[in-house]
Amino acid sequence: MFADRGFHGTSVPEVAEAAxxxxxxxxxxxAHKEALVNEVYRDAxxxxxxxxxxxxxxxxxxxxxxxxxxxxxxxxxxxxxANREPDAFRFLEMQDHVxxxxxxxxxxxxxxxxxxxxxxxxxRERAAGxxxxxxxxxxxxxxxxxxxxxxxxxxxxDEARLEQAGTACWRMIAxxxxxxxxR
Amino acid sequence: MFADRGFHGTSVPEVAEAAxxxxxxxxxxxAHKEALVNEVYRDAxxxxxxxxxxxxxxxxxxxxxxxxxxxxxxxxxxxxxANREPDAFRFLEMQDHVxxxxxxxxxxxxxxxxxxxxxxxxxRERAAGxxxxxxxxxxxxxxxxxxxxxxxxxxxxDEARLEQAGTACWRMIAxxxxxxxxR
Amino acid sequence: MFADRGFHGTSVPEVAEAAxxxxxxxxxxxAHKEALVNEVYRDAxxxxxxxxxxxxxxxxxxxxxxxxxxxxxxxxxxxxxANREPDAFRFLEMQDHVxxxxxxxxxxxxxxxxxxxxxxxxxRERAAGxxxxxxxxxxxxxxxxxxxxxxxxxxxxDEARLEQAGTACWRMIAxxxxxxxxR
Amino acid sequence: MFADRGFHGTSVPEVAEAAxxxxxxxxxxxAHKEALVNEVYRDAxxxxxxxxxxxxxxxxxxxxxxxxxxxxxxxxxxxxxANREPDAFRFLEMQDHVxxxxxxxxxxxxxxxxxxxxxxxxxRERAAGxxxxxxxxxxxxxxxxxxxxxxxxxxxxDEARLEQAGTACWRMIAxxxxxxxxR
DNA sequence: AATGAATGAGTATTCATTCAT
DNA sequence: TATGAATGAATACTCATTCAT
Numbered sequence: 214m215f216a217d218r219g220f221h222g223t224s225v226p227e228v229a230e231a232a233x234x235x236x237x238x239x240x241x242x243x244a245h246k247e248a249l250v251n252e253v254y255r256d257a258x259x260x261x262x263x264x265x266x267x268x269x270x271x272x273x274x275x276x277x278x279x280x281x282x283x284x285x286x287x288x289x290x291x292x293x294x295a296n297r298e299p300d301a302f303r304f305l306e307m308q309d310h311v312x313x314x315x316x317x318x319x320x321x322x323x324x325x326x327x328x329x330x331x332x333x334x335x336x337r338e339r340a341a342g343x344x345x346x347x348x349x350x351x352x353x354x355x356x357x358x359x360x361x362x363x364x365x366x367x368x369x370x371d372e373a374r375l376e377q378a379g380t381a382c383w384r385m386i387a388x389x390x391x392x393x394x395x396r
Numbered sequence: 397m398f399a400d401r402g403f404h405g406t407s408v409p410e411v412a413e414a415a416x417x418x419x420x421x422x423x424x425x426x427a428h429k430e431a432l433v434n435e436v437y438r439d440a441x442x443x444x445x446x447x448x449x450x451x452x453x454x455x456x457x458x459x460x461x462x463x464x465x466x467x468x469x470x471x472x473x474x475x476x477x478a479n480r481e482p483d484a485f486r487f488l489e490m491q492d493h494v495x496x497x498x499x500x501x502x503x504x505x506x507x508x509x510x511x512x513x514x515x516x517x518x519x520r521e522r523a524a525g526x527x528x529x530x531x532x533x534x535x536x537x538x539x540x541x542x543x544x545x546x547x548x549x550x551x552x553x554d555e556a557r558l559e560q561a562g563t564a565c566w567r568m569i570a571x572x573x574x575x576x577x578x579r
Numbered sequence: 580m581f582a583d584r585g586f587h588g589t590s591v592p593e594v595a596e597a598a599x600x601x602x603x604x605x606x607x608x609x610a611h612k613e614a615l616v617n618e619v620y621r622d623a624x625x626x627x628x629x630x631x632x633x634x635x636x637x638x639x640x641x642x643x644x645x646x647x648x649x650x651x652x653x654x655x656x657x658x659x660x661a662n663r664e665p666d667a668f669r670f671l672e673m674q675d676h677v678x679x680x681x682x683x684x685x686x687x688x689x690x691x692x693x694x695x696x697x698x699x700x701x702x703r704e705r706a707a708g709x710x711x712x713x714x715x716x717x718x719x720x721x722x723x724x725x726x727x728x729x730x731x732x733x734x735x736x737d738e739a740r741l742e743q744a745g746t747a748c749w750r751m752i753a754x755x756x757x758x759x760x761x762r
Numbered sequence: 763m764f765a766d767r768g769f770h771g772t773s774v775p776e777v778a779e780a781a782x783x784x785x786x787x788x789x790x791x792x793a794h795k796e797a798l799v800n801e802v803y804r805d806a807x808x809x810x811x812x813x814x815x816x817x818x819x820x821x822x823x824x825x826x827x828x829x830x831x832x833x834x835x836x837x838x839x840x841x842x843x844a845n846r847e848p849d850a851f852r853f854l855e856m857q858d859h860v861x862x863x864x865x866x867x868x869x870x871x872x873x874x875x876x877x878x879x880x881x882x883x884x885x886r887e888r889a890a891g892x893x894x895x896x897x898x899x900x901x902x903x904x905x906x907x908x909x910x911x912x913x914x915x916x917x918x919x920d921e922a923r924l925e926q927a928g929t930a931c932w933r934m935i936a937x938x939x940x941x942x943x944x945r
Numbered sequence: 946a947a948t949g950a951a952t953g954a955g956t957a958t959t960c961a962t963t964c965a966t
Numbered sequence: 967t968a969t970g971a972a973t974g975a976a977t978a979c980t981c982a983t984t985c986a987t
Contacts, residue, residue, distance in 0.1 A: 224955080241972075309401065309402045354544065356537065417948085419948080419983085420950095607968075612961065710917075718904070719907050720910065736896075774979080775977080950985095960974100963972085
């Protein structure tokens, strides 16, 4: 519901009704609306983190094909999460979060990005390329844009197109083409 | 204000005060809050469209360097708009729009994407590449992700990094790698 | 708690917690909040009655010094009660009782005043003096005023000042001034 | 209404309805319920102060008859106020005020008691008598007790009985009987 | 045309009371 | 018998909207 209508657009009684409990019951578990939305945020974020990072590890080597394999895996996991939990994903990408997220929630944010950042660092940065933080922002944004466009009906994604999109994104971050270079 | 607090988080009297008019006056110009937010949306979207498309034209040829030049120009314009009107840009990228945008506003959406789509079509699609709609979504999303990351303090963008980001994005959509092709 | 926050300002769960029982348990002993407050009232009133009247008896004679001794004793007992059970005393003097006291509680009120009234009757009323009910109200009010002023920090009472206050009050109700009479 | 049901027992919509305005209107004039009750308190207290002190002055001399005249006047004024504005008087004497009165309101309290205290000081304190603050508390309390007893139906006061009560109270605070002494 | 006071429906939150365990 | 989770009616307060001036 928060993903649909935003924090202010969602009323507590509505939430309670959807949860099939009395309004008062909600307040036995969450001190206030903000506490509730933070819990929802954390829950979603934790599941996203699991989906992305559990058992992922770092790229096994600096070699381009290892790196690509690693990236592809990440991309597939992202796709899986967005597909399985479209509402959670959409909610996590909302903007006005900042207004009500508490310290704990903000902390969590970093625990998702951090590992990606470190892994990205391991891959050799392209000579003429963009810094790793920029690349992460671009790739993440590209993925979000893809999902959003699909949600808004501007396009439809199936497995194949998701792969193609992954290929395109890999091109953004791939180290100088070794094959070309090696020659 | 809508960008900051969202539609439901922004009260009409607040808006009126910020506009230095009486609350009633607002209602002489906008039938209701929804009408107001739609007007704001259209206004922002029109300015975005101008900033992006006015005098842009289509790529002058299918050749990769022409295409790239065209893309670079677009990217620069995007950057300029996001820089000049950060609130407008942020507002346009909010998610919960869907709930209150009317037909006219949604119509406008297409008038921005449409031309990009057509222009994109002109560029030869890569053999193994993603379809044009996917690429547009990716690039647009990448740009939004970049701005958002910057707004949230995850990175800082200056002209140089924006260029680098543009380069990375171009790699996503560039026709067959020239070097490869040259082979 | 009722003395501190008033009937409406005190919540049943708060009371239960302070009593170290479950909320539900309270309702096994008191039909509702009103029944509880009435019980509290009666309990306090009964203890006040005991403190004032147990073994007090009536003045032993109409003679002024006997009457005064009787009054002094009463005054001392009042002081003792207010001192030992400040909350009970304060609670009993609250005003908004009327709204929720039941018949039994109101009945009890009379059992405290009644004996005082009768005893007062026994003392010859002064020719120019006020009727006994007025005098009782005045003295009672004077005592309450003293305690309240002390509670609010307007003055501090010790044993000596309480005695002085008793002397002043006795002057209100004393039969014809002995000295004058002696004339 | 506050006098009847106490602060917590009085609901804002009830007040609004009694005032024949919408609930929201009340909030245009009072920031919250506490602000409202403070305003009510101040309003009542100011009227009480006027009724008691306006044009009263201090006793014209230390002589007992001047002092008594002064006290009688005060007593009559008190009676007049309690009679004219029974609700205001009752409200002012409630106990749980302390919980919600703000600094300004508490300030006002002193502006009523202060002058009485000063005037009382001017009257010679009896050798064996109680200090002035105790006497004020007693007299004030006696008056309140009288009114309360009347309100609760324990007695009925008319002009004559009010005078008698005044006489009794004067006895509490009168300096040593000059006539008796002079002899 | 501009205003802002008035409004009541709507919102977050509390609390007396019930009842399954 | 004791409990405390569940509940929904009630409460303080807000806000989109109206309308007399």
